[in-house]
Amino acid sequence: MTLATQLLDWYYENARDLPWRQDKDAYKIWVSEIMLQQTRVEAVKGYYQRWIDRFPTPAVLAEASEQEVLQYWQGLGYYSRARNLLAGVREVCAAYGGEVPEDEQLIRQLPGVGDYTAGAIASIAYNRRVPAVDGNVLRIFSRLFCLESDISKQATKREIAGLLHRHMPDSSPGDFNQALMDLGSMICIPRRPRCQVCPLSNLCEGYAREVQDTLPVRPAKKEPVLVQLAAGLVLQDGKYLVRQRPAKGLLAGMWEFPTVELTGGQAADRCLTAVLWHEFGQEVDVGEEQFHYIHIFSHRKWDISFFSCQWLSGNGVMKEGQWRSLTEFSNMPWAGPHHKVALALAES
DNA sequence: AAAACGGGGGT
DNA sequence: ACCCCAGTTTT
Structure with a gap:
């Protein structure tokens, strides 16, 4: 044998x-x-x-x-x-x-x-x-x-x-x-x-x-890096602002609600307001923080806060991003589990 | 050679 | 919480 x-x-x-x-x-x-x-x-x-x-x-x-x-x-x-x-x-x-x-x-x-x-x-x-x-x-x-x-x-x-x-x-x-x-x-x-x-x-x-x-002998694990993000649920006329991620890197090409990385412990709502203005050229009224969600994977740890937003003045020009209903967004390839949670929140 | 790249299920 | 999975590509 x-x-x-x-x-x-x-x-x-x-x-x-x-x-x-x-x-x-x-x-x-x-x-x-x-x-x-x-x-x-x-x-x-x-x-x-x-x-x-x-x-x-x-x-x-x-x-x-x-x-x-x-x-x-x-x-x-x-x-x-x-x-x-x-x-x-x-x-x-x-x-x-x-x-x-x-x-x-x-x-x-x-x-x-x-x-x-x-x-x-x-x-x-x-x-x-x-x-x-x-x-x-x-x-x-x-x-x-x-x-x-x-x-x-x-x-x-x-x-x-x-x-x-x-x-x-x-x-x-x-x-x-x-x-x-x-x-x-x-x-x-x-x-x-x-x-x-x-x-x-x-x-x-x-x-x-x-x-x-x-056995087997594996390499020592490495400490995950904490990444803090704020995500915006920005609503106008029944549609939400979504954008497509870059073609390379993390979740390449996937669609998502706009997010911003928080560095140095800024207030998430002010930071998100600034980024939405910078990226999309319009002012938003950021509402109350909805909830807190943490997702962990092998080498990173995401700590995400969600905010609901109202789109204000209609004068600015959207530089990137699109408006989609939740149904339309659900039918696009979207990023990560945090957006699954965001979808559930938006639908509620 | 090491880091980047997602998400889920088992313990 | 932590492990680690029918790995490959990029840095």
């Missing part, structure tokens, strides 16, 4: 039934792999089905507008993935006749496709014997071989890619890679791995040494 045999035997008995495992269509595998980058399986399922219903083939997606594509991505995060996927699909239609190339190196050239995703697509859709090193593989192999090097380091990833490649079977390399995903999801989980029911426990050096709970 080899590692691959033991793993595949377990996989064929215990494989998860996932929407993107219905067939081996390379485009569908591609879509699923992009959605799954840094995103949980449970979160992806609904988005994937909706996406395939609307964009069933590369040709259909290539014809769609970026705004609509972003809308279908709304809430999934990392929006550059959607842009890259759209650009990549257009490239496939233009350069490869709408068929995803079979060669891993060519797949790797597509925007948004890194080493992992190229390996996953090539192995799953085209049965190529290429490794796909993701967080699951790093965790599983660091335990299997008791590797104590930092898995965020490039050298560690290369080492594990080599080990993985050595252990891949000649047949069903795609199943092998997917089996590692399922093992990492159900058995070799980050905390308190279920070694008692693991099909590879007899091969696992980490388990033998009883150090599986200390």
Whole structure:
């Protein structure tokens, strides 16, 4: 019995039934792999089905507008993935006749496709014997071989890619890679791995040494930065002032209620008034603070106050931004969870 | 080599 | 609260 045999035997008995495992269509595998980058399986399922219903083939997606594509991505995060996927699909239609190339190196050239995703697509859709090193593989192999090097380091990833490649079977390399995903999801989980029911426990050096709970070794976490924002719900004639974020950076291209970063502890209402005047050339009457909302993600912490505003004089010229009803705004790709909250507030 | 990039679910 | 996820791109 080899590692691959033991793993595949377990996989064929215990494989998860996932929407993107219905067939081996390379485009569908591609879509699923992009959605799954840094995103949980449970979160992806609904988005994937909706996406395939609307964009069933590369040709259909290539014809769609970026705004609509972003809308279908709304809430999934990392929006550059959607842009890259759209650009990549257009490239496939233009350069490869709408068929995803079979060669891993060519797949790797597509925007948004890194080493992992190229390996996953090539192995799953085209049965190529290429490794796909993701967080699951790093965790599983660091335990299997008791590797104590930092898995965020490039050298560690290369080492594990080599080990993985050595252990891949000649047949069903795609199943092998997917089996590692399922093992990492159900058995070799980050905390308190279920070694008692693991099909590879007899091969696992980490388990033998009883150090599986200390692996893998990750980099020390960094302190989040606090960013204080004030957001305005500026109303005129039943429509709210919204603007589009810059094409690069945080939440690129997403629509939002106007916000202003508060530095040095200024009063939020005065600061918001000044920015609205500066950006949109008109005076507003900032009302009472509505509530306070805090959102945290990996490296930043947003502390946001919302204000309701009345648009005053009608003389100024709006330099940027648009007026939208709440319904219209809801149908645009909008930024972040704080605007979900703002929408709920505005609707109440 | 390190930072930037979202959001959600598990514990 | 904290962890961390089917990672890639930019700096």
